[in-house]
Amino acid sequence: MSDLPRKAVTRTAKLAALPLSFAGRTALGLGKRIGGRPAEAIAAELQKRTAEQLFSTLGQLKGGAMKFGQAMSVFESALPEEIAGPYRAALTRLQDAAPPMPTRTVHAVLEERLGEGWRELFLGFEDKPAAAASIGQVHRAVWHDGREVAVKVQYPGAGEALLADLTQLSRFARLLGPLVPGMDVKPLITEMRDRVSEELDYGLEAEAQRAHAEVFAGDPDVVVPAVVHQSEQVLVTEWMDGVPLSEVIADGTPEQRDRAGQLLARFLFSGPARTGLLHADPHPGNFRLLPGPEGADDGSAASWRLGVLDFGTVDRLPGGLPETIGACLRMALSGQAEPVYALLCAEGFVKESVVLDPDAVLDYLLPIVEPAEVEAFAFTRGWMRAQAARIADPRSPAHQLGRQLNLPPAYLLIHRVTLSTIGVLCQLGATVRLRDELEEWLPGFVAEDE
Numbered sequence: 001m002s003d004l005p006r007k008a009v010t011r012t013a014k015l016a017a018l019p020l021s022f023a024g025r026t027a028l029g030l031g032k033r034i035g036g037r038p039a040e041a042i043a044a045e046l047q048k049r050t051a052e053q054l055f056s057t058l059g060q061l062k063g064g065a066m067k068f069g070q071a072m073s074v075f076e077s078a079l080p081e082e083i084a085g086p087y088r089a090a091l092t093r094l095q096d097a098a099p100p101m102p103t104r105t106v107h108a109v110l111e112e113r114l115g116e117g118w119r120e121l122f123l124g125f126e127d128k129p130a131a132a133a134s135i136g137q138v139h140r141a142v143w144h145d146g147r148e149v150a151v152k153v154q155y156p157g158a159g160e161a162l163l164a165d166l167t168q169l170s171r172f173a174r175l176l177g178p179l180v181p182g183m184d185v186k187p188l189i190t191e192m193r194d195r196v197s198e199e200l201d202y203g204l205e206a207e208a209q210r211a212h213a214e215v216f217a218g219d220p221d222v223v224v225p226a227v228v229h230q231s232e233q234v235l236v237t238e239w240m241d242g243v244p245l246s247e248v249i250a251d252g253t254p255e256q257r258d259r260a261g262q263l264l265a266r267f268l269f270s271g272p273a274r275t276g277l278l279h280a281d282p283h284p285g286n287f288r289l290l291p292g293p294e295g296a297d298d299g300s301a302a303s304w305r306l307g308v309l310d311f312g313t314v315d316r317l318p319g320g321l322p323e324t325i326g327a328c329l330r331m332a333l334s335g336q337a338e339p340v341y342a343l344l345c346a347e348g349f350v351k352e353s354v355v356l357d358p359d360a361v362l363d364y365l366l367p368i369v370e371p372a373e374v375e376a377f378a379f380t381r382g383w384m385r386a387q388a389a390r391i392a393d394p395r396s397p398a399h400q401l402g403r404q405l406n407l408p409p410a411y412l413l414i415h416r417v418t419l420s421t422i423g424v425l426c427q428l429g430a431t432v433r434l435r436d437e438l439e440e441w442l443p444g445f446v447a448e449d450e
Contacts, residue, residue: 100128100129100132100137101129101132101137101153101155103127105155105156106127106129106137106139106153108156109153109154109156109233109234110151110153110234112233113231113232113233113234114231114234120144121143121144121229122141122142122143122144123142123143123144123146124141124142125139125141125142125151126139126140126141127139130150131285135154135155135158135199135200135312136152136153136154136155136158136233137152137153137155138150138151138152138153139151139153140239141236143228143229143236147228147238147239148238148239149228149236149237149238149239150225150236150237150238150239150240151234151235151236152202152234152235152236152237153233153234154200154202154233154234156233158200159196159197159200163193163196195280195313198312198313198314199312199313202230202231202232202233202234202235202312203230203232204312205230205235205310205311205312206227206230206235208277208311208314209224209225209227209237209311210226210227211275211276211277212224212271212275212277212279212308212311213225213226213227215274215275216274219305220292220293220296220305221263221266221267221305221306222263222266222267222270222305222306222307222308223240223290223305223306223307223308224307224308225237225238225239225240225307225309226238240288240290240307240309241288241290242288242289242290242307243288243289243290244284244285244287244288245260245264245284245285245287245288245289245424245428246284246285248260248289248428249284249424249427249428252428253301255300255301255302256289256301256304257428257429257430258301258430258431258432259289259301259302259304260287260289260301260304260306260428260430261379261425261428261430261431261432262430262432262433262437263289263304263305263306264282264287264306264421264424264425264428264430265421265425265432265434265437266306266437266441267279267306267308268282268417268418268421268437269321269437269438269440269441269442270437270440270441272315272317272320272321272441273320273321273441273442273443276316276317276318276319276320277311277314277315277316277317278314278315278316278317278321278413278414278417279308279311279313279314279417280313280314280315280413280416280417281310281312281313282417282420282421282424283420283424284424284427285309286308286309286310287306287307287308287309288306288307288309289301289304289305289306289307290304290305290306290307291303291304291305292304292305293305315413315414315417317414319443320441320443321414321441321442321443322410322411322414322443322444323443323444324343324347324444325414325442325443325444326438326442326443326444326445326446327343327444327445328340328343328344328444329369329372329438329442329444329445330444330445330446330447331343332362332365332366332369333369333372333373335362337358337359337361337362338358340358340361340362340365341356341358341361341362344361344405347408347411348406348408349405349406349407349408349411350404350405350406351406354404354406356401356404360397360401361401363397364397364398364401364402367386367387367390368387371422371432371434372434372435372438373435374435375433375435376431376432376433376434377431377432377434378429378430378431379422379425379426379428379429379430379431379432380426380429381426381427381429383426384422384423384426
C-alpha cells in the first residue's frame with residue numbers, strides 16, 4: 001500500500017466489492033456443502049475468509065473505512081463465539097496497525113507545515129512509523145530540547161477519504177450490521193461523519209489534549225502526554241512508552257486485566273467530571289499501561305497507571321456527564337419504575353407520541369445496569385453476548401421495547417463511548433468495582449440527601 005487512495009472511484013470500488021465478495025463466498029459455500037463437506041466447516045471457512053478480506057480492505061483504505069472498523073472492533077465481545085473466533089484476530093490487528101504512508105509523503109507534509117528547515121526542529125526523526133490510525137500516522141522522534149516525542153502526521157486528502165468512505169459504508173450498513181447483533185450501524189456511521197471536521201482539526205485535538213494533560217498532571221492513575229507543538233496536519237506530543245492495552249487483552253494475567261479495567265472505568269467517568277470533556281475514541285489502541293509513579297511502583301499491576309492517547313474526538317460536557325444518567329441509574333437500581341420512566345420521557349428517550357409501560361421499561365434496563373448493582377462486577381464476553389442477543393432477537397420483549405425508545409442527539413456520543421468501553425472491559429474479562437467510580441464521579445448517582 002503506497003499513498004492513501006483518494007480517488008472516490010477507487011475507494012468506492014474497493015468498498016462496493018465487499019458485499020459482492022460476501023455473496024460469492026456464500027454461493028461457494030453452498031456448492032461445497034452439496035459436495036459433501038460439513039456445514040460447520042464451510043461456515044467457519046467462510047467466516048475466516050470474510051473477516052480477512054473485510055478488515056484487510058478497511059485497513060488499507062484507512063480513512064473512514066478503517067475508523068469504522070476500529071469502532072466496530074470494540075464490540076467484538078458481543079459476537080456469538082462461533083463467529084467471534086474467526087473475526088477476533090483480524091479485529092485486533094486492525095486496532096493497532098495499518099499500511100504506512102510513504103516516507104516521501106511524510107517529509108512533504110512536514111516541509112509544508114513546519115517549513116523547509118523542519119529537520120532542525122528535531123535531534124532525530126524515525127522515518128518508519130511507530131503507529132498508524134484512520135487519518136494519520138505517528139513517528140517517533142527527539143525534539144530539539146532533547147525530549148522524546150510522537151509526531152502525528154495527517155494523511156494528505158484524509159478529509160475527502162473519510163467522507164467518501166463513510167458515505168459508501170452507510171449505503172450497505174445493513175450488510176455490516178450483523179457483525180454486532182442488536183446494534184444499529186447506520187447511526188454510528190452518521191455520527192462519525194458529523195465528527196469528521198473536528199477530528200481533522202489538530203488545533204482542536206491539541207486543545208483537548210492540553211486540557212487533559214493539565215488536569216491529570218501528577219495523577220496517580222492516569223497519564224496524558226503534554227503537547228509540544230501543533231500546526232495544521234502535524235501534532236507533536238511527548239512520547240509515551242507502556243504496554244498496549246491490546247496486549248493485556250491478549251495475554252494479561254487476571255490481576256493485570258482487573259487493574260486495566262478499573263483504570264479504564266475510572267477514566268471514563270472521571271474525565272468529564274474533571275475536564276468537562278469526554279474522550280470519545282476508547283478502542284484499545286489508544287491506551288497504554290505504565291508503571292506507577294517513582295516511589296510508588298512496587299512492580300505489580302496494582303500500581304499500574306493508564307496512559308491515554310488520541311484526543312481527536314471528544315464530547316464537550318461543561319458540567320460533566322448529564323445528571324440524568326446518574327439519577328436514572330440510581331432509581332432503576334432501587335426499582336423506581338415510575339420516576340425512571342418520567343425522567344426518560346422528560347429527556348426525550350421516550351417520544352411524546354409513544355406510551356410505554358414503566359415496569360416494562362424497568363425490566364428492559366435492569367440487566368443492562370447490573371454492573372452498577374454489585375460491589376464488583378465480572379465483565380465477560382458471555383455477559384455481553386447475552387445482552388446483545390436479548391436486544392437483537394425480534395421475538396423478545398426487550399427487542400420490541402427497544403425499538404420504541406429514542407436516543408436524543410446530545411446522548412449519541414456518550415452512548416457510543418459507554419458501550420465501547422463496556423466492550424473493552426468484556427474483552428479484558430476484568431472484574432471492576434464500577435459502583436465505586438459511579439459514586440465518586442457520576443452526577444446524580446448518589447442522592448443529594450445521602
